[in-house]
Amino acid sequence: MTKRKFYFIISGMIVVLFIGAYLSIHIGSVKIPYSATLKAFFNNSGGNETSELAMFETIINEIRLPRVLAAILCGAALSVSGAAYQSMFMNPLVSPALLGVLAGAAFGASLGMILSPTMLAAQIGAFVFGILAVVAALFLSGFFPGNRLVMLIMGGVISSTLFTSLLSVVKYIADTKNELPTIVYWLMGGFSSVTMPVIKICGPILIIGITFIILFSNYLNVLSMGDEEASSLGVNVSKIRNILIIATTLCCSLTVSIGGMISWVGLMIPHISRMIVGHNNKFLILFSALLGSLYLLIVDTLCRGLFTAEIPIGIVTSIIGIPFFIFVIVNTNNRWN
Amino acid sequence: MDSLKVTDLSFSYGNESKVIDNISFKIDVGSVVSILGPNGSGKTTLLKLILGLLEPQAGIIEVFQTKLTSLSLKERAKKLAYVPQKHKAVFAYKVIDIVAMGKLPYSGVFCTTSQKDYIEAAEMLDKMNLKHLSERPYNEISGGEQQLVMICRALLQRAEILILDEPVTGLDYGNQLMLLKKLKELSQTGITCIMTTHYPEHALWTSDHSIFLKKGKIVAGGKTDNIITGEMLYKLYNVNIKIIKTSINESNISTCVPVI
Numbered sequence: 001m002t003k004r005k006f007y008f009i010i011s012g013m014i015v016v017l018f019i020g021a022y023l024s025i026h027i028g029s030v031k032i033p034y035s036a037t038l039k040a041f042f043n044n045s046g047g048n049e050t051s052e053l054a055m056f057e058t059i060i061n062e063i064r065l066p067r068v069l070a071a072i073l074c075g076a077a078l079s080v081s082g083a084a085y086q087s088m089f090m091n092p093l094v095s096p097a098l099l100g101v102l103a104g105a106a107f108g109a110s111l112g113m114i115l116s117p118t119m120l121a122a123q124i125g126a127f128v129f130g131i132l133a134v135v136a137a138l139f140l141s142g143f144f145p146g147n148r149l150v151m152l153i154m155g156g157v158i159s160s161t162l163f164t165s166l167l168s169v170v171k172y173i174a175d176t177k178n179e180l181p182t183i184v185y186w187l188m189g190g191f192s193s194v195t196m197p198v199i200k201i202c203g204p205i206l207i208i209g210i211t212f213i214i215l216f217s218n219y220l221n222v223l224s225m226g227d228e229e230a231s232s233l234g235v236n237v238s239k240i241r242n243i244l245i246i247a248t249t250l251c252c253s254l255t256v257s258i259g260g261m262i263s264w265v266g267l268m269i270p271h272i273s274r275m276i277v278g279h280n281n282k283f284l285i286l287f288s289a290l291l292g293s294l295y296l297l298i299v300d301t302l303c304r305g306l307f308t309a310e311i312p313i314g315i316v317t318s319i320i321g322i323p324f325f326i327f328v329i330v331n332t333n334n335r336w337n
Numbered sequence: 338m339d340s341l342k343v344t345d346l347s348f349s350y351g352n353e354s355k356v357i358d359n360i361s362f363k364i365d366v367g368s369v370v371s372i373l374g375p376n377g378s379g380k381t382t383l384l385k386l387i388l389g390l391l392e393p394q395a396g397i398i399e400v401f402q403t404k405l406t407s408l409s410l411k412e413r414a415k416k417l418a419y420v421p422q423k424h425k426a427v428f429a430y431k432v433i434d435i436v437a438m439g440k441l442p443y444s445g446v447f448c449t450t451s452q453k454d455y456i457e458a459a460e461m462l463d464k465m466n467l468k469h470l471s472e473r474p475y476n477e478i479s480g481g482e483q484q485l486v487m488i489c490r491a492l493l494q495r496a497e498i499l500i501l502d503e504p505v506t507g508l509d510y511g512n513q514l515m516l517l518k519k520l521k522e523l524s525q526t527g528i529t530c531i532m533t534t535h536y537p538e539h540a541l542w543t544s545d546h547s548i549f550l551k552k553g554k555i556v557a558g559g560k561t562d563n564i565i566t567g568e569m570l571y572k573l574y575n576v577n578i579k580i581i582k583t584s585i586n587e588s589n590i591s592t593c594v595p596v597i
Binding site for chain 1: 352385388389390409410411412413414415417418419421424426428429430431434435438439440442444447448449450452469493500
């Protein structure tokens with residue numbers, strides 16, 4: 001793919017994303033006229049709005065816009081993290097969950113839920129324990145001699161298993177009337193509880209993380225050729241890998257903080273992107289970010305617009321993900337090694 | 338002039354016995370050197386030490402009179418290029434993308450490759466008569482072509498020393514000979530080629546000098562024609578091999594014939 005063609009596609013996707021976001025804001029249990037959206041965005045009413053317009057403004061600014069932004073940011077974060085992990089760990093079947101970040105974040109969120117009635121505790125818990133799980137995986141991998149990459153995966157398996165077990169402990173001791181259903185519902189994923197303050201705090205960090213991964217995307221090609229080859233080409237493998245692990249861990253733990261467990265996005269989107277723009281990470285990462293944003297925006301819109309009751313987004317992403325993944329495996333033409 | 342000088346080099350993995358045991362040698366600029374030895378003799382470990390992928394417990398490696406340890410990773414990559422054993426990339430990158438990676442030692446903080454790098458990569462492919470492969474997925478070309486692509490990448494690195502780990506392993510006979518011929522041609526342009534091989538006849542055909550390794554020690558080193566003898570091969574591999582010398586088109590050729 002030529003650079004010119006690629007940037008043409010990227011520009012097109014950005015336009016589609018903006019249109020999609022604008023349309024998504026109007027979809028939900030309360031129908032909002034398109035004219036009201038622009039007024040709400042630019043706060044044209046200046047406080048003299050009618051009660052209906054004030055209601056639309058509140059719905060847009062406090063409910064719809066935060067979740068649209070959350071879907072866009074989480075979709076991009078999960079997709080770039082997945083694509084980066086697949087290259088970094090030289091395995092097309094790897095998802096961002098590899099080093100235990102999602103298991104840790106799920107445990108942290110559930111712990112927060114039983115310790116405090118506010119969602120803030122769950123969000124902070126998810127972020128902190130997501131990072132702790134990856135730190136544990138890195139620490140554990142240091143104990144084993146041998147291939148660094150394999151040992152990292154081993155550390156990730158141990159860390160994931162540990163935090164999944166701890167999550168079971170939390171579920172077991174949770175109050176079955178309130179806490180357990182809340183934990184289970186949270187783990188299904190969703191943006192219904194996202195507020196603007198959460199986006200204002202998490203959004204910039206997510207953007208920084210995603211930007212870092214995009215900026216370092218050129219390293220991913222050579223990292224996917226193996227540590228020895230990358231080193232022989234002058235790349236400081238452990239330094240670059242650690243930078244990418246930190247960026248992806250920040251992104252993934254924040255996505256759990258914002259929207260709970262949203263599975264399959266980090267695995268599926270990079271593969272669709274590979275089919276469209278090829279394997280070169282120079283193009284793949286940026287494309288995955290936009291496609292992931294668009295995908296999660298559409299899925300979230302369907303989740304709240306299809307039925308009167310909202311469907312947890314994690315369920316939908318899994319249902320779409322499984323048949324899609326079968327399609328991908330069938331269509332790889334034995335190009336994975 | 339020496340392109341590479343190794344002095345009293347020793348290395349072991351953890352607390353195990355020495356894989357490389359106090360070895361020293363020098364390699365002239367523009368020569369082809371084969372490193373031979375039975376499995377587990379330390380050939381690949383030696384290459385990794387030369388490339389700086391492993392840290393020796395003792396000894397000094399000098400590249401063009403500069404200590405390897407005093408060079409940054411990028412500086413090393415500008416002097417030493419690595420052609421790994423036949424392998425398949427996990428993802429189906431285009432051949433041109435793989436070759437353009439040779440410009441990474443010259444790239445900035447974010448490792449970006451420019452349009453100019455791609456033009457140079459295309460020119461290098463053209464020079465190696467591989468232009469037709471440029472847009473093909475690397476995974477879908479033949480083993481011999483893959484090795485040539487790797488050499489192409491190494492040449493784009495503008496390194497003066499090529500380190501090749503068993504470059505002909507897994508290749509058919511035609512590709513083996515094509516690759517060996519290419520190495521000879523490269524050496525004539527002043528590039529030093531250091532390769533490990535399991536085939537003494539390949540050393541006889543292509544190498545000016547050879548090094549015999551056994552249990553991490555050099556058992557023989559010097560001009561290939563002088564050191565590859567039946568006795569030496571018996572000492573190394575424990576099999577009877579005769580060296581047959583013949584003359585074709587006025588050039589002397591030696592080859593190995595196993596006595597079974």
